[in-house]
Amino acid sequence: MSAQGCTATPVLRERGQREVFCGLTSIVWLHRKMQDAFFLVVGSRTCAHLLQSAAGVMIFAEPRFGTAILDETDLAGLACAQDELDNVVTQLLSRRSDIRQLFLVGSCPSEVIKLDLEKAAERLSQQFAPRVRVINFSGSGIETTFTEGEDACLAAMVPTLPQSDAAQLLVAGALPDVVQDQMLGLLADMGLADVAVLPAARADDRVTVGPNTKVAMVQPFLGETLAALTRRGATHIAAPFPFGEEGSTAWLRAVARAFGVSDAVVDRVTEAPRARARRAVAQAAEVLSGKSVFFLPDSQLEIPLARFLTRECGMQAIEVGAPFIHSGLMAPDLALLEAGPVISEGQDVDLQLDRVRAARPDLTVCGLGLANPLEAEGLTTKWAIELVFTPVHFYEQAGDLAGLFSRPLRRRAILQREAAE
Numbered sequence: 457m458s459a460q461g462c463t464a465t466p467v468l469r470e471r472g473q474r475e476v477f478c479g480l481t482s483i484v485w486l487h488r489k490m491q492d493a494f495f496l497v498v499g500s501r502t503c504a505h506l507l508q509s510a511a512g513v514m515i516f517a518e519p520r521f522g523t524a525i526l527d528e529t530d531l532a533g534l535a536c537a538q539d540e541l542d543n544v545v546t547q548l549l550s551r552r553s554d555i556r557q558l559f560l561v562g563s564c565p566s567e568v569i570k571l572d573l574e575k576a577a578e579r580l581s582q583q584f585a586p587r588v589r590v591i592n593f594s595g596s597g598i599e600t601t602f603t604e605g606e607d608a609c610l611a612a613m614v615p616t617l618p619q620s621d622a623a624q625l626l627v628a629g630a631l632p633d634v635v636q637d638q639m640l641g642l643l644a645d646m647g648l649a650d651v652a653v654l655p656a657a658r659a660d661d662r663v664t665v666g667p668n669t670k671v672a673m674v675q676p677f678l679g680e681t682l683a684a685l686t687r688r689g690a691t692h693i694a695a696p697f698p699f700g701e702e703g704s705t706a707w708l709r710a711v712a713r714a715f716g717v718s719d720a721v722v723d724r725v726t727e728a729p730r731a732r733a734r735r736a737v738a739q740a741a742e743v744l745s746g747k748s749v750f751f752l753p754d755s756q757l758e759i760p761l762a763r764f765l766t767r768e769c770g771m772q773a774i775e776v777g778a779p780f781i782h783s784g785l786m787a788p789d790l791a792l793l794e795a796g797p798v799i800s801e802g803q804d805v806d807l808q809l810d811r812v813r814a815a816r817p818d819l820t821v822c823g824l825g826l827a828n829p830l831e832a833e834g835l836t837t838k839w840a841i842e843l844v845f846t847p848v849h850f851y852e853q854a855g856d857l858a859g860l861f862s863r864p865l866r867r868r869a870i871l872q873r874e875a876a877e
């Protein structure tokens with residue numbers, strides 16, 4: 457295999473119709489992660505409906521997201537819309553003393569685009585300081601795909617982080633709590649105990665940034681966040697993403713090296729979890745080995761996952777499509793991905809579906825809207841959104857990650873057997 461993998465592979469760039477959820481979807485996992493935050497979407501009934509159906513309705517708990525619906529009539533006067541927004545926020549914050557961070561989330565309707573949410577956030581921040589910090593970001597489907605919502609949110613938080621000159625590690629990207637605890641445990645065992653995480657669980661958790669901050673990313677879709685952190689002086693620890701045994705080890709090793717921790721320490725700390733991950737992946741790999749996979753652009757996890765599936769599970773990648781390819785974040789994974797697949801960025805959905813139909817891959821990873829039609833054509837699919845809602849990072853989840861891909865193939869094999877009997 458070439459030492460450069462897909463580094464030099466020309467990228468097929470397409471700019472046409474695309475089929476992805478918008479950035480509002482990321483509120484579903486962000487509101488669980490940030491326990492004293494409230495996400496107020498300034499949007500339409502469609503936005504409210506999307507959030508309710510994606511996140512479910514919380515009956516017993518106080519919700520931590522909501523939608524301020526702007527109707528056509530609000531267009532009559534933008535000043536009125538600003539007043540209305542101020543009223544909604546004032547009512548919300550007077551009722552809910554638990555809220556410490558309020559995110560005003562923009563959306564696509566033209567009446568929302570005309571509202572200056574940045575100004576509104578500044579004005580409301582001053583009004584409710586120091587109890588509540590008000591930050592705005594866009595989850596609009598015109599500007600963002602569903603994981604970019606997290607990127608926009610975290611990037612908007614960066615300018616609010618206090619400055620620090622301390623030599624420190626900052627890990628950026630929302631992980632499920634159980635996975636984050638595993639990661640922090642491994643880092644602590646390597647001697648890196650004082651680690652800040654963005655986003656933090658609570659507004660009071662001290663997350664700082666400055667010229668001696670080294671930042672490691674755990675999600676591949678955080679290009680704007682990385683740029684914002686870099687502007688604050690932080691330096692990026694380039695590494696493959698921590699998916700599978702190989703990716704997790706490479707990520708930990710890169711972080712360790714950045715802080716002068718020897719490879720021998722990393723080997724000792726990771727020996728047992730590596731063996732567990734290898735065993736767990738091997739079970740799913742029995743089904744995956746030798747099968748072909750086609751990634752349509754959706755979650756931005758596509759390149760690291762293709763690296764995992766080809767190198768640890770024996771799959772063959774036909775095309776690896778990503779909504780955007782951030783060269784700085786993707787370089788380590790691209791270097792490990794064996795040359796061969798088409799690497800595509802963006803989407804022209806009809807052209808791409810023609811390529812899927814021509815290749816007839818064993819497994820197609822795609823958005824919800826495309827999965828059912830492709831299944832009806834006899835193709836086996838995996839919903840990309842599940843990869844974001846399921847804990848998949850680091851060693852203990854490596855088997856589950858492989859299982860997410862092997863399950864649809866097992867199901868298809870059972871159905872075919874039953875049909876033949």
Ligand code: SF4
Pocket residue numbers: 478479480499500502503504506562563564565595596597598
């Ligand atoms: S932000 Fe745009 S794409 Fe997303 S739900 Fe609202 S209207 Fe639809």
